[in-house]
Amino acid sequence: MANQIEILMPLMGEGINEATLVKWLKKPGDKVSKAEPLLEVSTDKVDTEIPAPADGVLVATLAKEGDVVLINSIIGHISSDGSISASVSTATPSASVASKTTSRAQVKPAPAQASSIRPATPALVPTSSVRSSPLVRKIARDLNINLGYVPGSGLHGRITKIDLDGYIASGAHHRQAAAHAGNSVASAPAPSEALGKSPRVQTQIIDGVECLEKNPVRREKMTKMRRLIAEHMVESVRVSPHVTTVFEVDLNRVFEIREKHRAAFEAREGFKLTYTPFFIHAAVEAIKQHPIVNVSLDGDDILWKEDINVGCAVALGNGLIVPVIKKAQDLNLTGTARRLNDLASRARNKKLLPEDVQGGSFSITNPGGFGSLTSNPIINQPQVAILGIGAVVKRPVVIDDAITIRPMMLISLTFDHRVVDGEGGASYLATLKQILENYSELPL
Amino acid sequence: MAAANSFDLVVIGSGPGGYVGAIRAAQLGLKVALIEKAPHLGGTCLNWGCIPTKALLESAKTYDKLQHLEELGFNAGNPTYDWGRIMGRKEGIVDSQRKGLRFLMKKNKIEVFDGVGRLAGPSKVNVTGPDGKVTNIETKKVLLATGSRVRQLPFAKSNGKTILSSDDVLSIAEVPKTMAVIGGGVVGIEFASLFGRFGTQVTVIEVAPQILPSEDEEAVGELVKHLKKQNITFEIGTKVTAIQDNNGKSASVTLEGGKPRDFDRVLVSIGREAVTNDIGLELLGVKTDRGFVVTDSHYKTNVDWIYAIGDILATPALAHTASAEAMHAVESLAGKNPTVINYQANPNAIYCYPEIASIGMTEQTLKAKKIEYKTGKFPFSPMAKAKIENATEGFIKILYEPKYREILGVHIIGARATELIAEFALGKILETTVDEIGQTIHPHPTMSETIMEAAHAALGHAIHM
Numbered sequence: 001m002a003n004q005i006e007i008l009m010p011l012m013g014e015g016i017n018e019a020t021l022v023k024w025l026k027k028p029g030d031k032v033s034k035a036e037p038l039l040e041v042s043t044d045k046v047d048t049e050i051p052a053p054a055d056g057v058l059v060a061t062l063a064k065e066g067d068v069v070l071i072n073s074i075i076g077h078i079s080s081d082g083s084i085s086a087s088v089s090t091a092t093p094s095a096s097v098a099s100k101t102t103s104r105a106q107v108k109p110a111p112a113q114a115s116s117i118r119p120a121t122p123a124l125v126p127t128s129s130v131r132s133s134p135l136v137r138k139i140a141r142d143l144n145i146n147l148g149y150v151p152g153s154g155l156h157g158r159i160t161k162i163d164l165d166g167y168i169a170s171g172a173h174h175r176q177a178a179a180h181a182g183n184s185v186a187s188a189p190a191p192s193e194a195l196g197k198s199p200r201v202q203t204q205i206i207d208g209v210e211c212l213e214k215n216p217v218r219r220e221k222m223t224k225m226r227r228l229i230a231e232h233m234v235e236s237v238r239v240s241p242h243v244t245t246v247f248e249v250d251l252n253r254v255f256e257i258r259e260k261h262r263a264a265f266e267a268r269e270g271f272k273l274t275y276t277p278f279f280i281h282a283a284v285e286a287i288k289q290h291p292i293v294n295v296s297l298d299g300d301d302i303l304w305k306e307d308i309n310v311g312c313a314v315a316l317g318n319g320l321i322v323p324v325i326k327k328a329q330d331l332n333l334t335g336t337a338r339r340l341n342d343l344a345s346r347a348r349n350k351k352l353l354p355e356d357v358q359g360g361s362f363s364i365t366n367p368g369g370f371g372s373l374t375s376n377p378i379i380n381q382p383q384v385a386i387l388g389i390g391a392v393v394k395r396p397v398v399i400d401d402a403i404t405i406r407p408m409m410l411i412s413l414t415f416d417h418r419v420v421d422g423e424g425g426a427s428y429l430a431t432l433k434q435i436l437e438n439y440s441e442l443p444l
Numbered sequence: 445m446a447a448a449n450s451f452d453l454v455v456i457g458s459g460p461g462g463y464v465g466a467i468r469a470a471q472l473g474l475k476v477a478l479i480e481k482a483p484h485l486g487g488t489c490l491n492w493g494c495i496p497t498k499a500l501l502e503s504a505k506t507y508d509k510l511q512h513l514e515e516l517g518f519n520a521g522n523p524t525y526d527w528g529r530i531m532g533r534k535e536g537i538v539d540s541q542r543k544g545l546r547f548l549m550k551k552n553k554i555e556v557f558d559g560v561g562r563l564a565g566p567s568k569v570n571v572t573g574p575d576g577k578v579t580n581i582e583t584k585k586v587l588l589a590t591g592s593r594v595r596q597l598p599f600a601k602s603n604g605k606t607i608l609s610s611d612d613v614l615s616i617a618e619v620p621k622t623m624a625v626i627g628g629g630v631v632g633i634e635f636a637s638l639f640g641r642f643g644t645q646v647t648v649i650e651v652a653p654q655i656l657p658s659e660d661e662e663a664v665g666e667l668v669k670h671l672k673k674q675n676i677t678f679e680i681g682t683k684v685t686a687i688q689d690n691n692g693k694s695a696s697v698t699l700e701g702g703k704p705r706d707f708d709r710v711l712v713s714i715g716r717e718a719v720t721n722d723i724g725l726e727l728l729g730v731k732t733d734r735g736f737v738v739t740d741s742h743y744k745t746n747v748d749w750i751y752a753i754g755d756i757l758a759t760p761a762l763a764h765t766a767s768a769e770a771m772h773a774v775e776s777l778a779g780k781n782p783t784v785i786n787y788q789a790n791p792n793a794i795y796c797y798p799e800i801a802s803i804g805m806t807e808q809t810l811k812a813k814k815i816e817y818k819t820g821k822f823p824f825s826p827m828a829k830a831k832i833e834n835a836t837e838g839f840i841k842i843l844y845e846p847k848y849r850e851i852l853g854v855h856i857i858g859a860r861a862t863e864l865i866a867e868f869a870l871g872k873i874l875e876t877t878v879d880e881i882g883q884t885i886h887p888h889p890t891m892s893e894t895i896m897e898a899a900h901a902a903l904g905h906a907i908h909m
Contacts, residue, residue, distance in 0.1 A: 133875030138848045154783050161850070161875055162786075 005054045007038070007076040009069045019043045020224055021067050021075065026058045032078060039075075042224055046321070046354045056080040131158035139164055225319040236381045240416040244376045244388075247429040251392055251407040253439045254278050261441075269338065275392070276312070276366060277337035278439065283364060283387050284308050284328045284336075286432040292424050293385035293415060294361050302419060311360030311380060312340065314347045322380060323347050324360040368392065374410040384419050385428075388412035451477045453777070454569045454583040456561035456723065459487020460494075461754030461766030462589030463545060465774045469587075470552035472778040477581060478554050479561030479571050485545040486538075487591050488716075488755075489763040492611045495541060497634055499534035500614075501795045504641040508674075508797065515834060525642070527618055534614075557581070563724030567749060585749050585777050588730075588737060589770060590723055592716035592755035597626070600687035600712065606695040607687055607710045610635065620644050620708035624697045626684055628655030630794050632713035633671070637796035640674035647707070649679040649699065656794065660806040660855040662841065667857055670798055670837055687712075718756040733758070741784045743773035751777055765790055789872035793862035798837045801865035803872055804853035807843060817853075818846045820878060820902020822894050824858050826909060829889040835859030840898040842878060849878040849902070860891045867895055878902045 009019055022040040026032055032052040039050050052058075056078040063075040130147045132140070136159050140147050150167045152159035201212065209216045222230065258273060265273040287294050287308050296303045308329040311322040323343035325331070331339065346352050363380045368391035375388040390410035397406045411432060415425045452474035455466045463485060466478045484491055503525070510523040549556050559573035569586060571579045594609040596602060602609040608616070610631050619642045625632045628650030636646045648655060648671075655678065656664050668678065679699060686698040687710055696704035718735050730745045730752075731738045737752040739745050745752055751773040754766030768785055775782040794800040810817045820842040824830040838858030844851050854868040871881060882899035886892045900906045 134877050134880050135848055135850050135875035138877065142848070160786075 004059075005056065005078040005080060006074045007053060007078060009041070009063075009071050009073050009075050010050060018068050018070055021063050021065055021069055022047065023065055024061055025049070026052075028058055028061055030058050032056060032058050040350070043354065046352050046357050047225075047350050048352060048354070049350065052078060054078055054080060131156055132164075133158065133160060135161055136164050143168065223319065225316075229319055232381065233378050236378050239381060240379050240384070241418060242376075242379060242414055243417045243420075243422065243425065244412050244414040245422065245425045245429060246374050246410055246412045247426075247433050249409050249411055249433045249436050250397065251275075251409050251436065253437055255407050257439055257441055265334075265337075269334070269341075271337075271341045273337060276389075277333055277340055278436070279366070279387075279389050280310055280312065280325065280328065280340065280364060281331070281333045281336045282432055282435040282439070283362070284310060284331075285435050286428055287362060288329060289431050290424065290428040292420055293413070293428050295384055295419060296361075296382040297384065297416070297419055305361045307361065309359050309361045311357075311363040311383075312343070313363065313365040314344060316347070321347055321352065321357060322360060322363060323352060323356050324358065326359065363387070364389065368409065374412050376412070377414050379414060379416055384416035385425075386414050387432075388414065449477075449580060450582040451475045451555075452583065453477070453585045453587060453774070454479065454561070454581055455587045455589055456569070457487060457589035457591050457719075457754070458482075458485040458545070458556075459589060459591045459754065459766060460489045460763040461591070461770040462487065462587065463548070464767040465587050465589060465753065465770030466554045467548060467552050468771050468774045469778065470554050472774065472780075474774075474778060476552075476554045477557060477583070478549065479557045479559065479569070481558075481560040483558075484542045485549070485556070486542055487589075488593075490538060490541050490545070492614060494763050496534045496538050496614050497610075497631075497638070498795050499537045500530065501634060501638050501797075503530045503533070504638045505797060508641045509834075512834065527642075531615070560722075562722070563728045563730070563750065565727070569724075583749075585751065587770065587773055587777075588723065588745075588750065588752040588756060589754050589766070590719040590756055591766075592718050592761055594712075595715045595717045597684070597687065597712050597714060600684075600710075602712060603689055603692075605692045606689050606708075607712060610711065610713050613709075613711055616709070622707045622709075623647070624649060624695075624705075624707040624710045626687075626697070626710065626712045627714040628652070628678070628680075629713060629715060630656065632711065633667075633794065633796050635711055635713065636676050637671060637674055640671070640676045641797070644675060646674075646676045647679060647705075648676060649682055649684055649697070651681065651683050653681050655680065656800070658806070659792070659794070659800055659802060660841070660853070661808050663800055663802070663839075663855040663857045666838060667796065667798065667800055671796065674797070716755065716761060720756050742776040742782075743769055744776070759787060760790055760792070762790070762792070786872070789869060791865045791869045793865065795862060798835075798858050799861035800855075800857050801861035802853070802855045803865055803868050804851065805843065806853060806855065807841075810843060810852060815852065816846060817843045818902065819843055820898045820900075822898040822901050822906060822909070824891065824894055827889070827891065827894050827897070829891050829893070830859075832889065833859060833891070835891075840864070840894050842881075842898050842902050844878050844902055851876065851878060851881075858891065858894075864892055864895060867892065 019041040020043070022042045024039050025037050032038060032055070034053065034055045035051040037049040038052040038058070041048060041050055058076060059079045060077040061075070063069045063073070069075055131152060131154070132147050136147065139161070145164070147159055150159050150164055153163050154160045203210050203212050203217060205211070206214065210219060211217060254275065258275065258278070262273045291304060294305050294308055296305070307327050310325045310328045312325065313320050313322050325336065325339045325343065328336065343352070343356060346356070360380060360383060362383055363386040365375065365377045365386060366389040367375045368389045371391050373393070374390045377386045377388050379386050388411065390412070392407050392409045394405055395408045396403050397408060411429060413425045413429050453469045454477045455462045456479045458478050458480040462478060466476050469476045482491065489495060507523070507525055510520060513520040557571045557579060559571040561569055561571050563586065564570040564580065567582055567584065569581045569583055571581065573579065594611055596609070600607055602612055604612050613635060619639060622645045623639055625636045625646060625648045628648045632648060633655055636648050640646045654661065654664055655668065683700040684697055685700050686704070688696045688704065690696060690706065694706050694708050695710045696706050697710055698704045720732055720735060720737060725732060725737070728747050728750060730747050730750055736758040737745060737756045739752050739757060743751045743753050753769035753773050755761040757769070759765060759769065772782045772785055788804050791801060791803045821839055823839040825836040830836045835858065838856070838861065841855045842851060843853040851868065851871060854865065856864050858864070878899050882896060882903050884896060886896045897906055897908055901909070
């Protein structure tokens with residue numbers, strides 16, 4: 001009897017209950033060895049590779065590429081001796097966790113034999129499990145309302161019909177994303193208002209071609225990452241009143257220090273010393289003096305955070321990812337540079353772990369890398385501020401009444417005016433400017 | 445220093461509202477006192493209401509069964525009863541429950557004060573004992589649970605002999621030959637069904653166009669058919685203009701436009717009134733409306749430290765309602781955040797035969813409110829267990845909203861209606877729809893299967909019809 005090993009969709013972080021199977025890296029029949037990359041998955045937080053759980057032969061792939069699969073569901077089988085046993089064809093998905101959260105098992109067992117595995121149907125998963133009632137669930141299903149957003153007044157927060165009626169009456173359900181209603185990408189219904197759908201977008205079919213205002217269009221579904229970014233941006237702008245303030249910084253001092261240390265640094269650390277670690281390190285030092293930019297809001301409570309966890313936006317071509325440097329307050333410039341180098345290289349190689357992109361308390365975006373002088377970024381919720389780094393440009397400046405050429409850079413702080421005022425934002429940037437222009441070599 | 449007579453909570457009244465509230469408060473760590481003016485704990489429910497009447501009604505049901513033993517294959521001759529022992533059994537049950545309550549008070553370290561409790565000033569309550577001695581108590585909070593008393597006809601006060609209140613009738617020495625029941629509400633109908641089955645010729649006189657006016661018309665119509673077989677006749681939509689005692693032997697009742705009619709006993713059961721006088725409400729400025737204390741949805745009155753529950757509110761005057769309100773009030777005043785009571789999920793239970801039990805809205809209410817509804821109804825008659833129990837009377841009727849099939853009201857008439865309604869009480873709290881009731885596997889053979897059948901009938905696929 002062959003030893004069948006189940007391949008489960010692993011838990012990839014707190015709050016993640018589904019993942020999109022992006023690609024099988026092995027075909028049924030392929031030999032796999034333990035820890036060898038077996039498939040690629042994408043969650044709302046991270047794209048990653050899942051290693052094979054054991055040595056053997058991949059005998060069955062129960063979920064197909066593009067499927068949205070619940071965590072802990074069986075997505076395939078590995079046979080330790082390479083044989084395809086009967087147990088594969090009769091295997092029932094024993095996704096016990098999954099079956100508790102949804103009545104629709106998303107991965108169907110193969111009906112007859114491994115070679116005719118039925119394609120898995122996309123899952124419909126609630127974004128979070130909430131207490132409600134059969135009546136409430138029926139109404140919510142009918143009106144496409146994600147109950148995760150509805151406050152419950154019943155026992156242990158159970159959502160009652162009165163709660164749902166109140167929620168509907170408030171109009172809040174109109175703001176809910178269809179995606180948030182728990183539908184998978186593949187079965188996502190019409191674009192929702194939460195994605196910012198304009199009533200002006202009304203296409204017509206002209207001579208069999210879909211047109212917008214008589215202009216032929218090609219319709220393409222957003223990728224999951226694109227859609228999540230879109231939702232997050234709309235939500236952030238809705239929640240936080242954004243204000244941006246801009247300062248100009250003379251980077252001469254940073255230039256000098258980098259020039260002085262870059263060769264030794266590269267020899268010692270094995271990677272290049274770029275400017276970005278300076279900006280991150282200085283930004284963290286400035287947060288220590290202005291912790292208000294490192295808070296979150298919970299209603300009218302301000303949550304002061306112990307750690308400074310800096311998210312650094314990294315462009316991925318088809319989207320972006322924001323790996324987080326945790327406990328950045330404990331790092332000197334070298335430590336910051338090491339952590340950044342590690343995260344950036346893993347982001348490029350899709351080797352980030354879910355925890356690498358979670359828990360940010362402050363964000364930095366660097367559109368200067370693309371030549372942008374300054375920007376007006378959107379706050380990464382639930383944070384309250386984001387630092388924008390502009391392009392470094394050599395410019396004539398007046399110093400001591402003489403014109404001289406200096407590497408100049410615009411820095412911007414976009415902050416949530418609910419909790420940070422203009423003075424707070426400006427004094428943060430003033431401190432940051434002061435640190436960068438008088439950069440001490442000591443932190444190296 | 446806290447004085448000896450200083451408490452976190454004083455509960456005035458030890459009925460099913462008051463004593464439940466007192467125990468819940470003690471469980472939550474509060475120092476609690478309970479004041480009761482009657483000689484026994486338990487209030488109307490235990491001493492003059494639910495418990496003694498249901499004890500007697502059980503005897504009536506048993507006597508009725510004995511009359512039909514032939515149908516069950518027994519040769520029992522002509523069974524007779526001993527009224528004294530029936531009353532003794534009732535007293536025994538009541539007494540045992542009273543003792544149980546005393547034990548519960550002791551167990552929960554609740555100090556019981558005998559006497560009349562009154563609000564006496566800010567954070568002050570006093571108790572006037574049976575000997576007239578006044579005890580002053582300090583307390584952080586008060587829960588008023590003073591309940592209700594029987595309402596008297598202004599022109600015919602009960603005399604305890606021929607003209608009786610429901611309190612008096614519980615110590616009636618013998619079963620009368622004839623009885624007039626003034627008022628066809630729950631109390632009147634239960635006593636009519638009780639004495640009718642013991643052989644009394646009962647005349648129920650009701651001023652409204654329907655007995656049990658708050659119950660569903662169809663269920664009441666069915667009930668009247670069965671009550672008529674229990675020596676009961678009805679004078680509906682009729683007003684009583686006079687009741688005259690005839691030398692303590694009988695009483696004559698005059699109906700509007702009629703001649704006086706003689707009855708051995710007259711039961712005046714025209715309802716109950718809240719006990720809100722002489723408890724100090726005016727002194728503290730506690731707001732009332734038409735005789736009822738006014739509270740918010742957590743049973744707090746307009747005075748911050750005073751809470752009120754039970755029959756002194758305009759909510760349904762039912763023991764289980766008072767208990768639920770008391771639990772909520774106490775949890776709320778103890779800083780918990782209990783869920784607001786949904787009165788649409790509050791069941792009613794009437795222990796005549798067949799029993800009537802209901803929850804939510806009646807069909808006539810739905811019509812009056814122009815609420816769209818559909819009906820799923822199933823009789824007990826085809827059900828095997830109903831035949832086995834010789835109890836084929838009645839039906840279960842589910843009124844539901846057509847789109848999502850929310851249960852709007854349920855009306856059960858039948859031998860075990862008061863037990864069967866509990867499934868719907870849970871169903872209403874959980875906001876179960878007709879679909880889930882229909883999906884629920886009910887044990888076979890039981891009366892409860894009829895619930896599932898009624899749900900199936902609502903969904904258009906009743907099995908056993």
